Amino acid sequence: MENDQLTREFIVNVMMYSVNREILAFEDGEAFNAYLQAGGTVNIVLSDIQLPEISGFELLKSTKTEYPNIIFVCMSANPADETASSELGADAFLAKPFALQDLFDIVQRFVVGE
Numbered sequence: 001m002e003n004d005q006l007t008r009e010f011i012v013n014v015m016m017y018s019v020n021r022e023i024l025a026f027e028d029g030e031a032f033n034a035y036l037q038a039g040g041t042v043n044i045v046l047s048d049i050q051l052p053e054i055s056g057f058e059l060l061k062s063t064k065t066e067y068p069n070i071i072f073v074c075m076s077a078n079p080a081d082e083t084a085s086s087e088l089g090a091d092a093f094l095a096k097p098f099a100l101q102d103l104f105d106i107v108q109r110f111v112v113g114e
Contacts, residue, residue, distance in 0.1 A: 011046065014100060019107055029054035033062070042070055044111055046094075046103075049076040049085070057088060064089040071110045 008025050015023045024042065026032040030053050032045070045063060049056035060072050074085040075094040082093040092106050 011103070014103070015107070018104060019111055021111065028052050029056070029059040032059065036063075036067065044071040044073065044107070046073045046075065048096075049074055049078070049081045057084060060085065060088050060090055073106055073110075 005027075008027070012023050012025045021043065024035070024040075026035065029047070029051050032047075033054075036042070045059075047056045047059055051059065056074055056076070060074060063070055063072055071091045072089065073092045073094060074081065074090045075096055075098065076082075076085075077096040079095055082095065085093050091110065094102055094106065
């Protein structure tokens with residue numbers, strides 16, 4: 001989840017070419033939660049901390065509580081968010097702006113390496 005449409009589309013396009021998996025994009029946490037509640041499945045979540053409606057921290061906490069096997073990666077421009085993300089159960093953290101290689105490394109570690 002990324003509230004900035006251009007960034008969201010860029011990440012989706014990059015990821016489609018780097019992994020052999022379906023890539024879904026959600027504008028906010030409520031849309032993501034609705035997808036899961038309707039029976040949708042995901043392997044990994046990449047979420048900004050600053051989201052409309054529900055914060056990335058709230059989304060992380062609810063996702064890890066209900067779906068502990070989903071890999072959850074937080075991203076933020078605020079380096080202090082890394083500690084809070086880790087304490088809430090995030091599997092990884094990306095500091096914005098991040099290099100594409102950092103994103104690829106996380107995908108390699110959690111998804112491609114399965």
